[in-house]
Amino acid sequence: MSVKSAVRVLEIFELLRDHPQGLNIKEIASALSFPQSSTFNLVKTLYEHGYLSATETKKYRLGPKLIQLGTSSMESMDVYREAKWPLERLAEQVEETVFMAILSGDEMVYVAKEDSNRSIKTSAQIGSRKPMYCTGLGKVLLAYLPEEERNRILDKSALHPITENTVTDRDELDRLLIQYREQGYAVDNEENEEGLYCIAAPVFDVAGLVFAAVSVAGPKDRIRKRHDFIVFHLLSTTRVISRNMGYIP
Template identity: 45%
Template structure:
């Protein structure tokens, strides 16, 4: 029975990975030919453990816990392996902390963190997840989306204030994202952590999809004083990663 349950869990993961908009318990049961009662029990366990997530329509998608478990593997595979030496060079050049992240539905998940000799007032670490709407990495992902895609995200999240600088008005945020789209980079101005200023941009892969984002984070005073040079160096790093992945 345990072997059968483990096999069913793996099939559920595979099925959800191919259906990013989510599936109901009935959908999963039908597609995998598993009794609905058994499917419900498995999904309940996976949901309570964070391995699957559920939206307001009661559709299930892969959960952040899977991303956290895979963060170590990601570091030595594909984007992580390609990005690490490039981000190390970027960090040495700008003397600020660099991050690589991927998107997991309504959040960003940090894959790499490259520290500099200067301290960055951030609690973020590989495997940690943060909202899309108040981080430089998250807003880079949002700015690359269509308006329809953005609205779908906003309909499923609450714009909660994390600091007094967090933008909680959807219309204000959308206007900001339009500006970020034009300029090619996004900014978190103490919206996720006090004293932290973050600049992020996206990375495309061989299929031209936006698969990851990188950012530079540090003291607001330091980043702003060297902002233009940091942005230029960050763009160079993002383009190099994209080229190595067969992207832009």
């Protein structure tokens, strides 16, 4: 049985996750359809305990205490522990930014990022979520999901164009997912961020099911010139992580 106040706290966290610039009490209450008085009390308590921070204009954002909790949660994950050194080595080998994401409901969430001396700026950060149809990581996860689960996710996904290159036609996306599964990796050709090209491969668990993915991301021209080199090291890395998680091909 859910505790009403606890559920409301979680809803506040999820709302503010999507509004990094912050929201005031009235905006939070309005967005969640909470009474303003109880919203004030919840936000005040969370702020006093460090779970929220506030700007000078009294806009509330996620606070530093959540970073500590998130870091502890990450370190307790088997996949994070088993993937850390292979991801570090991959970033050194390809000299590009490396990401890892896991399935979380109908979205993917970034759980690791390894920078290189040639890393580029990107909106993807640890803990952030992205829809799966427009990223290399998301598309490779979709490609390897059971067909029923993949269709369930895509049937409820609005394929909005994020950039001019975003694939918004369902038939075309389905065709690409089949291709990605056959070749063993997926590509994001500036579909989520202009100028960013990604190659992503799946990670499997002990049952042989996809549950995570790893990508190499960088400027389009640079990645495409080194395509085969990057794919080789990326697939070698995902095989190591999968094996560490108990997967036997």
